[in-house]
Amino acid sequence: MSNKRVYTFGDGKAEGRADMKNLLGGKGANLAEMNLIGVPVPAGFTITTEVCTEYNQKGREAVVELMKAEVEAGIAATEKVMNAKFGSKGEAFPLLLSVRSGARVSMPGMMNTVLNLGMNDDAVKIVAEKSGNEKFAYDSYRRFIHMYGDVVMGVDGEEGEHDPFEMVLDRIKEAKGYDSDADFTAEDLKGIVEEYKAVVKERAGKDFPTDPWEQLWGAICAVFDSWNTPRAILYRQKEQIPEEWGTAVNVQAMVYGNMGETSATGVCFSRDAATGEDQFNGEYLVNAQGEDVVAGVRTPLEITKIGSQRWAERNGTSEADRLAKFPSLEEAMPQLYAELNAVQQKLEDHYSDMQDMEFTVQDGKLWMLQTRNGKRTGAAMVKMAIDMLEEGRIDEKTAVLRQEPNKLDELLHPVFDKEAIAKANVLSKGLPASPGAATGKIVFTADAAEQWAARGEKVILVRRETSPEDLAGMYAAEGILTERGGMTSHAAVVARGMGKCCVSSAAGISVSHTALKIKGVEFKEGDFISLNGTTGEVYEGEVATITPSLDGDFAKIMDLAERHSRMYVRTNADTPADAQTAREFGAKGIGLCRTEHMFFEGDRIWKMREMILAENEEGRKAALAKLLPIQREDFYGILKAMDGFGVTIRLLDPPLHEFTPNDAASQKEMAEKLGVAVEVVKDKVESLHEFNPMLGHRGCRLGNTYPEITEMQARAIIEAACELKKEGFDPKPEIMVPLIGTVKELKMQEEIIRTTAAKVFEEKGMEVDYLVGTMIEIPRAALTADEVAEVAEFFSFGTNDLTQMTFGYSRDDAGKFLPVYIEKGILKQDPFQALDQTGVGQLVEMGCDKGRSARPDLKLGICGEHGGEPSSVEFCHRTGLDYVSCSPFRVPIARLAAAQANLR
Missing domain, CATH: 3.30.470.20 (ATP-grasp fold, B domain)
Structure with a gap:
């Protein structure tokens, strides 16, 4: 840690600069920089982010003592520049201060601020006298008591009660017939100040502090404390901001926009x-x-x-x-x-x-x-980068690195269908605060938004105006509608940062805790409305959406990503339609085709169940023969959609019990469909029961127990490829054996695949190129990757199961404790969402190194859900993987992340 804890700025000079954001926070670094380039900035000083870390480790008293001398020197420097005196009792204009947070990255509204600090009964009289504006002076004083009382002293309403300070204002306005705060006279405000002091005394149990230095230390510590408020913690978790970064504190001379009509x-x-x-x-x-x-x-x-x-x-x-x-x-x-x-x-x-x-x-x-x-927004991010690139303001590297990969998600989701919009009933029109389309059921509180979303409901959060306390509900909602606020209100700024659709200051609406009234029509919780955040309309009911087309500036960003990437991106797709969608988004092949998904469509499940019920190999082969043409047709469509690119097809992976019914009615239906006694079905279902099916009879264990399954699937793949080659296409099948833990498991499956392929080639009188490889999803496979690579021509790291087995966490049950683990700091993030680079990542690195030591041309990829998460993509680039694979709509995100990893 640096010995210097306070950095001053003012009068065109500064001890900091723009590239010191890690130390001074974004706000402090830019305040310094603006001074250095000649922009008019009120003087002040910044207490570093390192002090915040000290504060959390050593406590308030120790840290105040450590920085006391430097803060006092900072106040003296500010006094000199601003020609004012902190704690003035008459000899000079009082130096009043703003005390604000400032993390490395912007966290709008998440942490505490105190304005007008230094105001007391003496200072307010001097401000009134020297400004010639008594109303302004007492308005500033009452604002200070309200803000300081809330932020520093914890004065707040009881549960279910409104803000006690606002209750004072509302009572006086009602009594005097005022429409707004602006109607208060100086005498009104003097009375309000006294009432506010009484509120503090009653609620906090002590008098409001009059000593400016006591006020200052209280505000500085309150800002540090706000780094760990629930809303700040939630925002950091959602935005993946490390806890250890801390916040700076910016203490700056107040300037006033409320001194009259020239302010x-x-x-x-x-x-x-x-x-x-x-x-x-x-x-x-x-x-x-x-x-x-x-x-x-x-x-x-x-x-x-x-x-x-x-x-x-x-x-x-x-x-x-x-x-x-x-x-x-x-x-x-x-x-x-x-x-x-x-x-x-x-x-x-x-x-x-x-x-x-x-x-x-x-x-x-x-x-x-x-x-x-x-x-x-995502759209603005893309347009600004391309415009500035074409204007010559930035280069290609900067244009790519300036993108936030996850924000591309905003451009890939549905927008309102034009025909549906033309028929929709417009209820109101407001400010288009954050673009996009959203439809859902009305809720009026953040808690309700969370609860309804947890049940799978899509909701629109409707508020008079939002505040930082609404953050969790805003994340849960599809969109936000507010009665008040402009384009820079809390709702607008935070919604744009989240990529959430938002309409603010909607005309003719009135919002209470239980109802939304629009031009005399009342809407209750649970009623459907739709929002167009691009144009500002509010529509009645649900409005149909369509998938947007991607061209123009988006295409240019993708071209830049392509030009600057080493690693390419594939998709996880099980149907030709998904494969085609992903290819349009720039996917170069399929990294995971899950064949089991193909067995659940239409009547296919019955043929699969017939195979499961078979008593012997002959019966199983007869049932599989019925599945063969269906599988061949599926593989034909997928290989055709990805013509010229590799398609990794995973052989049957889940345990057989997933294809059988568990309830009595469905078992009876199965018996009737297949012409067997219901007892036969019940016995078979019971025999397939496993205590831990994820570690049971699945993956290659199925194929080695019932080789006829592997034989059928291999034949379907190779026959489809031969048919496509005959038609002039260029199919590139890659057959992947799942869940191997020993090389012998893989070797046995490989022999079946290659023997089957040879038979097909002889029957067709032609050959196609194909690969045989495996999914590395069991730790032992990674540990013995050099042995496995003697057989496998490619590795695809299945990081979903690899994470599950490395941590010993069940993906199906981890939701019960992972949020608590993240909240308590046991884990920094959900390892099923962002790859655990220390533990699971070490196995991936080991698998890559050992695998290529045995087979230098081994193709390496990742097909778990992490393949579309930017930090995981960067790890894969560093590790030397050839590609990542993800769901179709994550492909552009992964492509951009791959380019950024290569440019950093």
């Missing part, structure tokens, strides 16, 4: 975060503080004229009304807009990326409070 505050983006359009945009409020914009309690105005005109068009507002009531910043404060526009362009040019910025105008002077690379 304002806002959030802006150098490009459109939803579409990627190269259009400066954002929202602002006159006479407001920053939290008013993101909280959604007041509907903000657009920054640009074109944005304001588009807003008015969406909402049916006339141009005259727009200019009179909803002017853009460009029209209301043209000089300030020009200055802000120049700053945003300077920042985008400097960082060569879309910037998300916060700003405040204090009495006509512009201050920039933050800049960061903005969160964006």
Whole structure:
């Protein structure tokens, strides 16, 4: 750890810089950088992320003592730059502070913030006198007590009770007939301040602190504490942010957007975060503080004229009304807009990326409070990278590395069918806060969203406005609809980061805890609605969706990925349709075709059951002869769909009991269908019962016990390949033996396959190239991979079972304890979702090294679910695999991850 714990910035100077994000957090590093490039930033200092780690290890008292001198020096430096005094009692304008978090990567709304720190009964009088604005001074004081009381002192409502501070405001507004907070007079606010102090005394059991230094240490520690709040932990888990990173704390001089009509505050983006359009945009409020914009309690105005005109068009507002009531910043404060526009362009040019910025105008002077690379939708991510590449701002490597592979998922899922949309009843129209299509049942709370989603229901979370406490429900929902809030509200920003469809500030809707009212019509929990986050419409009922086509900028990104990849991507597919879909997404072959899935379609299951009921080899062969043409037709279609690419076909893997019914009614039906006594069926089902079927009579154990099964499948594969070759196609079958633990198991299966293939070649008078290999899914196979490779021509690592057997976790039962393990830090992530590189990965590496030591040209791939997970794909690249395989809709994600692994 560095000995330096505090880094100052201000007046064009800074001790930090942009490339110090790991130490200073994203916000602190960029505050320093903005100073260095001449952007107006209020002075302050950053306490490093390393101190957060110290804080969690050593505790509050020890860490406060360690950094006390440096924090005091940071305050002194800020006082000098801002010409103000912290704790002033009359000799100077009080230095009031904002205390904010700042992790390495943006975690919007997940951690604590305190504004107006340093305010007390003395300071508020000086602020009122020196600013000439008593209302502003006491409004700032009441905001501080509310925020500090909540964040630092834990003042909150009882279960089921509203925020006690908000209850005070609501009571006074109702009593005086006020419509909003803006109606409060200075005298009202003085009374509110006193009531707020009483709330703190009652709820916290002690007086609100008046000593600014006590306030400061309380706020700094509260920010560190917020790193481990439930919502921050959940966000880190969902976004795969390591716990040990910690957060920095940014202490900065306050500037005020709520000092009157010449002051304002806002959030802006150098490009459109939803579409990627190269259009400066954002929202602002006159006479407001920053939290008013993101909280959604007041509907903000657009920054640009074109944005304001588009807003008015969406909402049916006339141009005259727009200019009179909803002017853009460009029209209301043209000089300030020009200055802000120049700053945003300077920042985008400097960082060569879309910037998300916060700003405040204090009495006509512009201050920039933050800049960061903005969160964006998948579509915007792709468009921005291609546009900037073609503009010459970035190179190909940067364009590829700037993509978040998982965000491509947003582009691969259904959108609303145009014909269905044309017939749909539009209930309302709001802001298109996060694009996409979503349909589901209405729920009104985050808890309900989680509960309904856990039952398999698709839900739309409907809220007046969302807050960080709604995070889990937002993840669970298909989409989010809010009554309030703009394009930079919590709902909008977080939904875009998640890739969730969101419509905010919908016209004419009213949301309570139990109902959604739209133009007099009431919708209850469980009613269906649909959201179009791209255009802002809210539709009644379910609206049909279709799969989007992928072209344009998406195709260009995929071309770049292709050009910069060493490892290629296959798909897991069991049907020609899935194979064709994956090929359109760029898959170069099939890494796993599960033949058992083919036996469940239509009447095929009965032929399979007939084989299972057979008493001897002759009976089994007779039943298998009926399955042969069906299997041959399946393999023909799949090999044809992947013409010219390798197709790995796994021989029958699951235990036979999976093909038989367990309930009495189905057993009776089976007996009648197959013309046997029901007792025969019951006896057979009972004989197939296994105590641990995943480790039982399955995989190659079936093929070696009943070689006629392997013989039938091998014949079907080779006959299909011969037929395709005869027709002029180029089939490349790869026959994979599952679940081998010893080389002898594989050798026995290989002999059956090769003997069968030779017979087919003789019968057809032609030959096709084919490979015989195995799935490495048992630890012993990885440990003896050099022996196995003497027989196998390829290895496909089945990391689903390999993970299961290495950890000793049942995939079917692990859901009962894995969330607890992750929450308690026993595991950092679910090993069935992201490959355990330390343990399971070590077996994969060993298998690769040993296998290629025996057979240098051994083809290596992975076909478990990890094949479409970016960090696992990167591991596979480092390990030297030839390919990864994943489900069709994960293919673009894996292709991009493979390119990024090669470029890093």
